[in-house]
Amino acid sequence: MDAYDITASALTAQRLRMDTISSNLANVNTTRKADGSIGAYHRRNVVFSPILAESKSKFAPNGSDFRPEGGSSVGSGELAMRSSSGAALTQSNGQMMLHASISTTANAPAGVQVVGIEEDTETPMKMVYDPGNPDADGKGYVELPNVNVVTEMVDMISASRAYEANVTALQSTKGMAQSALEL
Numbered sequence: 001m002d003a004y005d006i007t008a009s010a011l012t013a014q015r016l017r018m019d020t021i022s023s024n025l026a027n028v029n030t031t032r033k034a035d036g037s038i039g040a041y042h043r044r045n046v047v048f049s050p051i052l053a054e055s056k057s058k059f060a061p062n063g064s065d066f067r068p069e070g071g072s073s074v075g076s077g078e079l080a081m082r083s084s085s086g087a088a089l090t091q092s093n094g095q096m097m098l099h100a101s102i103s104t105t106a107n108a109p110a111g112v113q114v115v116g117i118e119e120d121t122e123t124p125m126k127m128v129y130d131p132g133n134p135d136a137d138g139k140g141y142v143e144l145p146n147v148n149v150v151t152e153m154v155d156m157i158s159a160s161r162a163y164e165a166n167v168t169a170l171q172s173t174k175g176m177a178q179s180a181l182e183l
Contacts (some may be wrong), residue, residue: 002110003173007166009051009111014163016114017046021156028147031135038135041145042119053110120146 023044030041123146131140 006111010166017159040143049115051111
């Protein structure tokens with residue numbers, strides 16, 4: 001289920017990134033703030049951070065040593081094999097089951113999260129001479145947003161491709177899970 005969680009977090013993050021880019025493009029000519037005061041829109045960027053897994057182990061329901069229900073050792077009519085890595089293959093009543101112990105290490109990547117949406121204050125605003133504009137300053141210049149349409153389109157394509165890659169990963173994981181269930 002970790003693969004689903006990781007992919008879902010990436011899909012959510014890329015969707016927010018695409019929404020933010022859309023907002024930037026929609027405000028490419030906005031010279032007033034939401035409250036109506038004069039001030040150009042500032043481009044926004046989504047800030048991602050990895051989600052780090054804590055050290056944990058996942059075991060079969062009966063623990064790392066496989067024992068049939070009741071706690072007795074493997075008896076007649078049952079087959080049990082254990083690998084050196086701790087995985088166990090058992091057969092009981094004609095059904096084969098694989099029990100695996102999977103460990104993750106501390107600080108291993110476990111997805112992505114959005115830590116915030118920041119205004120781009122480093123890129124300078126555009127100043128355009130337009131003395132007839134009601135938002136012009138005393139010298140006739142209008143401050144326009146620091147949104148570059150080409151940059152936004154490149155970012156949108158990048159976010160779209162990342163979203164598609166995560167959908168493909170989700171479909172592959174689903175296919176592998178279905179194949180495992182058919183065994």
